[in-house]
Amino acid sequence: MRAKVLASAAALAMLFCQPALALDAPTDPVILTITGAITETNSDGAAVFDLPMLQDLPGRTGTMETPWTEGETAFDGPLLRALLAEVGAHGKTLRVTALNDYSAEVPVSDATDYETILALAMNGKPMSVRDKGPLFMVYPFDLNPELYNEKYFSRSVWQIKAIEVIE
Amino acid sequence: MTPALRHSRRAIKRAGRETTFLVVLSAVLMAILVATFGYLYARQNALQDGIREDALWAVYQLDREARTLAHAMSAAQSQWPVEASRITELSLRYDILYSRLSILSNAKYETSLASSAGFVGSRASIRDKVLGLEPFFNAMASSAPLDRDEFAVTTSDLLALIPITERMLTDTNTSVSAVRADARAEVMRIQQATALLVLIIAVSIALLILNLMRQLKLTRRTTGQLEEAANEISKAYTAAEAGNRAKSEFMAVMxxxxxxxxxxxxxxxxxxAHADLPEEDRRGVKVIASSGQALLEIINEILDFAKIEHGDLVLETIPFEPGKLAEDAMEVVAGRAADQGDRLALEVSSSLQGLAVLSDPTRIRRVLLNLLSNAVKFTQNGEVRLHVSLPAPNRIRFEIADTGIGISAEALPRLFNPFTQEDGTISRRFGGTGLGLAICKKTIEAMGGDIGVQSTAGSGSVFWFELPVETVQAPLADTASIDPSAALPVRNILVVEDNAVNRDVAQRFLKKLGQRVTMAIDGLEGVSQAKAGDFDLILMDMQMPVMDGLAATREIRLHELQTGKRARIVAMTANASDTDRALCMEAGMDAFVAKPITLARLAEIVRGPEASSSSPISSDTHSDYPVIDQERRLELTEAFGPDGLKELDESFFSDAAGILRALHAALSVGDAASADRALHSLKGASANLGFVDFSTFTERARSETLRADLGTEIEKRLATIREAGEQAHAA
Known part of the structure; x- marks a missing residue:
């Protein structure tokens, strides 16, 4: 377990060795704020993102069943680890907070070990707040069926508004 | 089987049945256990598939969002007019509540919950209420001016929603708890059932082990008992064997x-009989002789029977003329037949003319006499007919038909049964169903033949037997009985015999044969006599006090090594078993003669080994055959005179030398036809001169596969008869 964590940290360190470009300031309304142990910021001690900024990050589309949707549903959005790299995050845990102030702790390894995304669109359409938008943490249940259990369900935060990187 | 063994066998069988039952029971229980685990596994899989979002959590979130919105609305209402930032927040709050609603209606929950009427009803009512507020909040989101009354109504609507979501939360909690409790109860039940099953299996296996241990113990015990039983049987067998041996020894001694x-x-x-007696006494002597002969036959029969029983009957293979043998047998019963007023008839099939067969004439004669005397015994004023024939080239048949009282159908099957301890007496021999027929059957079967009878009560019987034989040319067409003393060489003979009467008989016989006789009363005296005198022939009794025949023979042979001379030593014995033969040979004897000794037999012994019908000690049964037929020789002497015969012999031997060369040549190149021609010439010429053994040998050689050493063998045999012939001429 410890080895794995160390390996994950090492992998992250490798990523962060590349000189990160300074974050641009958002032009559209901010939908995600990242704080905590990060090196790149574009606001007062925080990295803030609008929709285009997030859409520019490397991402994936996964089609899967979830407990909260009817039938096979396609989710599309930036990879969590790409986002963390973008902000130069160096922590072990993420505290993910939703619009209703619900928050869940997600280990950073979930970002490095799995193709976890922050979904921006469901079935090709942007998600409104009423549809669990604007950001929905989606684990790759299609690639890793073993993740399909209550432990990961509770980490599947929707209506995400902020992420705090904790060392 | 001992009672203990029987008991053990039953116990083992019972234990075996119990084991089978327990094995089946265990197997069934195991199957049930496997099925149970299968069910558990399937259930676990179903659980895995049915991983659901937590309904309680979703309802709680809904309740919470409803309260948050309601309270935010109340707060906003109390500070009218509402600020823009508050409007945005209220709008977001509504959106969140809305999203909760859709989650609640879309998401998958436990089926029991999803189908519960309370849950569905509450959900529908909440849904209606929330969706009913949608136009208001849509308008608010699009920054339309707010109407205070409408705001108040919406707020009170939202406040009214709270008790409903609360009740739904309670209902869901109850329902989820019930489901959980049910699931726990079921798991418990399955666990208990499994535990019970495992317990039963454990008990069953324990019983199985106990039973197997018991079975093992029983098996061990039974094995011990079986060993014991086997030992007892073995002991009993040894005892029976000892008893049987004792019986045989007793019979031999008797x-x-x-x-x-x-x-x-x-x-x-x-x-x-040879003395000058009045006619009346002569008849008496004849009766004594024939009765004695009959008694001897009976004893020989009993001994034969014992031998057959032990399977150590030694059969001889001697050429004889079956016609002549039948004639002799008829003569034996002729007297009794005459007494009974029976006619005797002998028919010898023409196919047997001039043929001799190779078999055991002594035994055939005994069987024949047995059947003939039975036939005569049970026939009065009738006819007894003996028919001898060759039904097949290598099979001889003797058939005795009488016109007597016959045998009942019931008696027929047990006619040939041997006597048993209870009803077997020698006197029954003349009863027609006693020892005699049993011996006949055993004898014939020992010779590889068949014996049988056809009979109807009141109309006579037909007894028959058939034997496999080899046919050879009869050495002579016919021979007349000759004086046993005729042409006998005079020899210096030593008789070693402890029995005074036997000694007397032997002395008188030999005197009658014109021999020079010296007597010794035991082995020791025999040895000293042999050392002192110069004997051609020593007749040696086997059982004697002081020194027995074998020891005496060894002594004599030892002494002869110094003198370089060699006397013929012939054993006189009542027991002519194989062992005796072997012992005699080992001791250095040349031949043996069975007691009682007759004048004729004694004459043969005196004549020499070539002419003796006493059995030389040799494993080669063919050499039982006399080397030279003395009767034929006498006939030839009468016809041609001694010198004429000598000339004939010499021409035979010179011819034979030439033929022998041809034979050697033929054999060396494997020319079977030429070899056969040579053998045929030798056979014909030798038969004419009475060299019976040689003639038989060459005849036999013709039918056998040719072997390379045949020439040498014939050469040797020619030398033997030449020597014998010269001795005869010298005499």
Whole structure:
């Protein structure tokens, strides 16, 4: 377990060795704020993102069943680890907070070990707040069926508004 | 089987049945256990598939969002007019509540919950209420001006929603708890059932182990008992064997004991028969002789029977003419037949003319006499007919038909059964169903033949037997009985015999044959006599006090090594078993003669090994055949004179030398036809001159596969008869 964590940290360190470009300031309304142990910021001690900024990050589309949707549903959005790299995050845990102030702790390894995304669109359409938008943490249940259990369900935060990187 | 063994066997069988039952029970229980685990596994899989979002959590979130919105609305209402930032927040709050609603209606929950009427009803009512507020909040989101009354109504609507979501939360909690409790109860039940099953299996296996241990113990015990039983059987067998051996020894001893005085009786009778007696006494002597002979036959039969029983009957293979043998047998019963007023008829099939067969004439004669005397015994004023034939080239058949009282159908099957301890007496021999027929059957079967009978009560019987034989050319067409003393060489003979009467008989016989006789009363005296005198022939009794025949023979042979001379030593014995033969040979004897000794047999012994019908000690049964047929020789002497015969012999031997060369040549190149021609010439010429053994040998060689050493063998045999012939001429 410890080895794995160390390996994950090492992998992250490798990523962060590349000189990160300074974050641009958002032009559209901010939908995600990242704080905590990060090196790149574009606001007062925080990295803030609008929709285009997030859409520019490397991402994936996964089609899967979830407990909260009817039938096979396609989710599309930036990879969590790409986002963390973008902000130069160096922590072990993420505290993910939703619009209703619900928050869940997600280990950073979930970002490095799995193709976890922050979904921006469901079935090709942007998600409104009423549809669990604007950001929905989606684990790759299609690639890793073993993740399909209550432990990961509770980490599947929707209506995400902020992420705090904790060392 | 002992009772203990029987008991053990039953116990083992019972234990085996119990084991089978327990094995089946365990197997069934195991199957049930496997099925249970299968069910558990399937259930676990179903659980895995049915991983659901937590309904309680979703309802709680809904309740919470409803409260948050309601309270935010109340707060906003109390600070009218509402600020823009508050409007945005209220709008977001509504959106969140809305999203909760859709989650609640879309998401998958436990089926029991999803189908519960309370849950569905509450959900529908909440849904209606929330969706009913949608136009208001849509308008608010699009920054339309707010109407205070409408705001108040919406707020009170939202406040009214709270008790409903609260109730739904309670209902869901109750329902989820019930489901959980049910699931726990089911798991418990399955667990208990499994535990019970495992317990039963454990008990069953424990019983199985106990039973197997018991079975093992029983098996061990039974094995012990079986070993014991086997030991007992083995002991019983040994005892029976010992008993049987004792019986055989007793019979052999009895036979010997009876034959010794009988020897004397028959010998003296034969001497008396040659004495000058009044006619009346002569008839008496004849009766003594025939009765003695009959008694001897009975003893021989008993001994034969014992031998057959033990499977150590030694059969001989001697050429004889079956016609002549049948004639002799008829003569034996002729007297009794005459007494009974029976006619005797002998028919010898023409296919047997001039043929001799190779078999055991002594035994055939005994069987024939048995059947003939039975036939005569049970026929009065009738006819007894003996028919001898060759039904197949290598099979001889004797058939005795009588016109007597016949045998009942019931008696027929057990006719040939041997006597048993209870009803077997020698007297039954003349009863027609006693020892005699049993011996006949055993004898014939021992010779590889068949014996049988056809009979109807009141109309006579037909007894028959068939034997496999080899046919050879009869050496002579016919021979007349000759004086046993005729042309006998005079030899210096030593008789070593402890029995005074036997000694007397032997002395008188030999005197009658014109021999020079010296007597010794035991082995020791025999040895000293042999050392002192120069004997051609020593007749040696086997059983003697002080020194027995074998020891004496060894001594004599030892002494002869110094003198370089060699006397013929012939054993006189009542027991002519194989062991005796072997012992005689080992001791250095040349031949043996069975007691009682007759004048004719004695004459043969005196004549020499070539002419003796006493059995030389040799494993080669063919050499039982006399080397030279003395009767034929006498006939030839009468016809041509001694010198003429000598000339004939010499021309035969010179011819034979030439033929032998041809044979050697033919054999060396494997020319079977030429070899056969040579053998045929040799056979014909030798038969004419009475060289019976040689003639038989060459005849036999013709039918056998040619072997390379045949020439040498014939050469040797020619030398033997030449020597014998020269001795005869010299005499």
């Amino acid at each position: 036979g010997h004991e009876i034959r010794t005085p009988l020897n004397a009786i028959l010998g003296m009778t034969e001497l008396l």
